[in-house]
Amino acid sequence: MAPISNGPDLVEYEDANMENQVPLVSSYNDHIRPLLDAVDKLRHLKVMNEGIQLPTIVVVGDQSSGKSSVLESLAGINLPRGQGICTRVPLVMRLQHQPTPTPEVFLEFNGKTVYTDEARAADAISLATDEIAGDGKGISNTPLTLVVKKKGIPDLTMIDLPGITRVPVHGQPEDIYEQITGIITEYIRPEESIILNVLSATVDFPTCESIRMSRQVDKTGERTLAVVTKSDKAPEGLLEKVAADDVNIGLGYVCVKNRIGDESFEDARKEEAQLFKKSSTSLQD
Ligand SMILES: Nc1nc2c(ncn2[C@@H]2O[C@H](COP(=O)(O)OP(=O)(O)OP(=O)(O)O)[C@@H](O)[C@H]2O)c(=O)[nH]1
Ligand SMILES: [Mg+2]
Numbered sequence: 001m002a003p004i005s006n007g008p009d010l011v012e013y014e015d016a017n018m019e020n021q022v023p024l025v026s027s028y029n030d031h032i033r034p035l036l037d038a039v040d041k042l043r044h045l046k047v048m049n050e051g052i053q054l055p056t057i058v059v060v061g062d063q064s065s066g067k068s069s070v071l072e073s074l075a076g077i078n079l080p081r082g083q084g085i086c087t088r089v090p091l092v093m094r095l096q097h098q099p100t101p102t103p104e105v106f107l108e109f110n111g112k113t114v115y116t117d118e119a120r121a122a123d124a125i126s127l128a129t130d131e132i133a134g135d136g137k138g139i140s141n142t143p144l145t146l147v148v149k150k151k152g153i154p155d156l157t158m159i160d161l162p163g164i165t166r167v168p169v170h171g172q173p174e175d176i177y178e179q180i181t182g183i184i185t186e187y188i189r190p191e192e193s194i195i196l197n198v199l200s201a202t203v204d205f206p207t208c209e210s211i212r213m214s215r216q217v218d219k220t221g222e223r224t225l226a227v228v229t230k231s232d233k234a235p236e237g238l239l240e241k242v243a244a245d246d247v248n249i250g251l252g253y254v255c256v257k258n259r260i261g262d263e264s265f266e267d268a269r270k271e272e273a274q275l276f277k278k279s280s281t282s283l284q285d
Helices: 007-020 022-044 067-075 118-133 176-188 209-217 238-244 265-284
Strands: 056-061 091-097 104-109 112-116 144-150 156-160 193-200 224-229 253-255
Touching: 056 067, 056 176, 056 209, 067 091, 067 156, 067 193, 067 224, 104 118, 112 118, 118 144, 176 193, 176 209, 193 209, 224 238, 238 253
Parallel strands: 056 156, 056 193, 091 144, 193 224, 224 253
Antiparallel strands: 091 156, 104 112, 104 144
């Protein structure tokens, strides 16, 4: 199957614009960046607590569906990933293009700032998560902010959230499901939020709890985009499944194969291109 689109291409496209289309860059710098800066300042002033909503991309999906894997490929920054519960606090990722060649990466949480770098960001996030939510399998709704200032990345704020789970495991509180769905609802309810609904290709979409949740707050699907992960695990019938759109996703589907294990982003993109090339050839046969 040909990819409908994929995450890394988005970054590449933005990158090309930054480098080559000077008028666009200058209009971007003149008009859009001040707005994004203003949005960030308002976010810092916690105006959302006062009921004033700001535009944000929120990632939502069932546990281990690949949410953090999607975000790390968009940002080009390693995030903690893995089987079982991995993301345990809301992670606010603020990506900002900056002209200087040396990237700046830091975390903000519990009123402090912790400087890190691209190579150690995932470890720093895990440590900060332990500090906020304990080192077990518990969760917290106290947000952790990751700021990445880097040449060529798109100016975007995206929020990674804990995945939906139903049965408490290893010391999780009995109401873990209610806690997680409560956090998710808080972030996806504002009409300004764009919902990236991350679905594994290995499951039937109508069974996904995250679809039920996003439909509750976005009935027509007009601000919901589906990102289908693990295309490598279930390439058969994926095109039909996506084309059928049984679950009424307004903004369409993006199919991806994420980085696995220690694979580099570059190798993962080659693998992904290869997979979709192979699948589209077999469809034409
Ligand atoms: N084969 C394959 N594995 C994937 C893909 N995307 C994610 N994974 C694996 O699935 C597991 C879960 O990925 P995460 O990105 O941590 O998933 P998540 O949705 O953020 O998980 P939680 O934060 O715990 O809800 C990891 O072992 C990933 O390597 C994919 O496209 N293909
Ligand atoms: Mg995660």
